[in-house]
Amino acid sequence: MFRVRRRDRFTSIAGRRRALRALAALAGAWTPLARSKTAPSLTPESRFPGGRGRRIAELIGANGWAGAAGDVQMWRAMGISWGRGSVGPGQPDGPQDVMRIDKTSSAFDSDLPPALIANDRHGIGSLLQLGYTPGWNASVPGDSNSAPVDVEAWERYVDAVVRTYSAPPYNLRYFQIWNEAAGRLSGGLAQATFWNGPDADGNVKTSKPYEHAMQDYVERIHIPAARIIRKYHAYVVYGGWPDQGGLDNFRKWLEYRSPTLKERMLDWVDYIDTHYLQVAELDSLYQQYVRNGPARGVWQTEIGDAYMKDPHYLPRYFFDFAVWALDRNWDDPNKYLSMVYHWDGYESFRLTHRGPPRRTYNASGRSLVVLNQIANGSLASFSKPLQFDSGASGSALRSGHDVVMQVSADPGWQTVSVGGIKLQSPRNARVEFVDALTGTASARDDVALAWQDQALKIRFRVPDRVNGADNKPPKHLAYLVIRGVA
Structure with a gap:
């Protein structure tokens, strides 16, 4: 169901470089801090000996998992406290398949359970992304980014994941539904990259609009999955609204009321989630959906990517994010979070260069180390x-x-x-x-x-x-x- 996808970039009127990339969860990325985010019963102070209040590292996550012990230490130095990754492969070849949910990474070639246990041992929060549709069940033949024909097959996959990983020894409490599902985008594209309808022809420029994109997603993906997540007393993270989708469009999706289910998607979202926005752009979402509810917080599960070619991007983003959060009732360690895409690779703008001969920090990674050292105390406005x-x-x-x-x-x-x-x-x-x-x-x-x-x-x-x-x-x-x- 998962595979590596490379997204095209589009330039808006404001000239901002847009990012459209799906979660390609590499098998190596972790976070720091002596604090467990997978067990909400722990008070935030209980993992900070001699200290109280919010910490800069509570805001910082990365896509993927850290593998080796040395990687964990680098995550800790950079202040990364969350990882995000795939779970599957589910039933890739047909409904007769044994349900497999023990693998992660873009090719499902890494073991997930030991990664999650290690994360918890090192105080790292784990966010599992649920998706996509296996080809045999796709409403657009062969397209894993389309709605399932049999919704019950999607529900079996979600139930297996959440039932397994919300229980001991994993105790996960945060699950993300899909990735960047949207309809017509504000930048002019007729269909989103990761939510395709019957008129998708494989060409983003010539595909016709997906007229029932919102209704199909809400009724066939989001609410069925959210009901299962909450049944196991876990939290629903929205699937990451793409930055070129436009916030007005996002509000329409969140507040859409299904004529069939008679429910709004917003009432089945615990954490509002967007991708690649600036901190100031998050404020309207906070004011409308978090300040007085119904959502619990504002996340961005993808930031960075090619924006990190500017070495000031990450340190400015996270410092601004901390200043912003401190003025917006940051009363829970998991209320605000942004996750870097991606923490390792061969491009010079990634947080680290994976080697050989050994992993080293790039400029963006060093900047997080410095920020984590400079602002390492209990934070206040x-x-x-x-x-x-x-x-x-x-x-x-x-x-x-x-x-x-x-x-x-x-x-x-x-x-x-x-x-x-x-x-x-x-x-x-x-x-x-x-x-x-x-x-x-x-x-x-x-x-x-x-x-x-x-x-x-x-x-x-x-x-x-x-x-x-x-x-x-x-x-x-x-x-x-x-x-x-x-």
């Missing part, structure tokens, strides 16, 4: 005003007793003033200016703080050779860390 020179901008949060500012700036001397701040010991206070990609701290003479007009004023020297991509003009991304804030 920082509401004091920041006033930057015209050549710099940034935002801030609290990490333990520190204030951490992420700054994007032009070369040369820059200044930021922070009003209303109190220091535990002003004489002993210190500030560091740290490269966001390498973790290298600047020389002491290149950063200084002083009090001026009842505000803390920080001067910092941005290097002439900035670490940003060659765009117009390139910027330097760094962290200003004020130690010992009350």
Whole structure:
């Protein structure tokens, strides 16, 4: 049912590069933290000795599983705390097949149970994606991205997965239904890549619209699967709305009421899930569906991919995500999550290069290591005003007793003033200016703080050779860390 698929990219009017890629769950990816996300009965503080509050790593996941012990350590260093992968192959050749749900990866050639047990042992959350339709049961002949003819066959697969993996020793509580199901996309495509109807002809440009895309998905895939997931007291993660689908279209899908089942899909979704959106674009979904319910949280189960060619993309995304979440009632460790696609590979923009001879960090992976080290305390909002020179901008949060500012700036001397701040010991206070990609701290003479007009004023020297991509003009991304804030 699963196979590797490569998605075409399309450019929107705003010129944003779009990503359409299905979950190709590689057999290697894990997360850190001494905390189990597969057992909701654990309080979030119980896995953080001596610490309370939210952590940056709670926001960070990756597609795939980590394999070797060394991979686990790299996940831990990067702050990755969730993995996402396939489960199957189900009954690939016919209804007479024995139900097989013990394999994962794009080719179903890796064992799933030991990966899930290892994840739990290392405090890694596991999200299983349910899909797709075996060819023998496909409404579009041979197309595994089409609706099942026999819905009961789909239900047997879902029930087998959730019944098995929600029980000990796995105790999973999060299951994702399908991947990027949609109808006509806002970018002009008549059909989505992973939800095809009778007029799909294999060519995204010439296929006719799938007129009953919404109804077929809600009635034949989503609600049947969601009923089973909730029967086993687990949570329903929406299948990842594609970024080029448009949020107005997404709302129509979520709020669609089946004329046959007399129910809305939204009432069978616990976690709203999108792909490849910027943090600011998540806010309308939070305000409409999470702030006062019915959903429990906002996830993105795919971010990154070719966007990571910009080395600032991931550290800016996750810092912005943390600042955003702290201001939106981040009262549960699993409420907000974004998962990098993909954590390993041969492209230079992936988090790691798999080797040979050995796995190493790429720039994007190192940037997560730095972020996880810089903001490694209990997080809290920082509401004091920041006033930057015209050549710099940034935002801030609290990490333990520190204030951490992420700054994007032009070369040369820059200044930021922070009003209303109190220091535990002003004489002993210190500030560091740290490269966001390498973790290298600047020389002491290149950063200084002083009090001026009842505000803390920080001067910092941005290097002439900035670490940003060659765009117009390139910027330097760094962290200003004020130690010992009350």
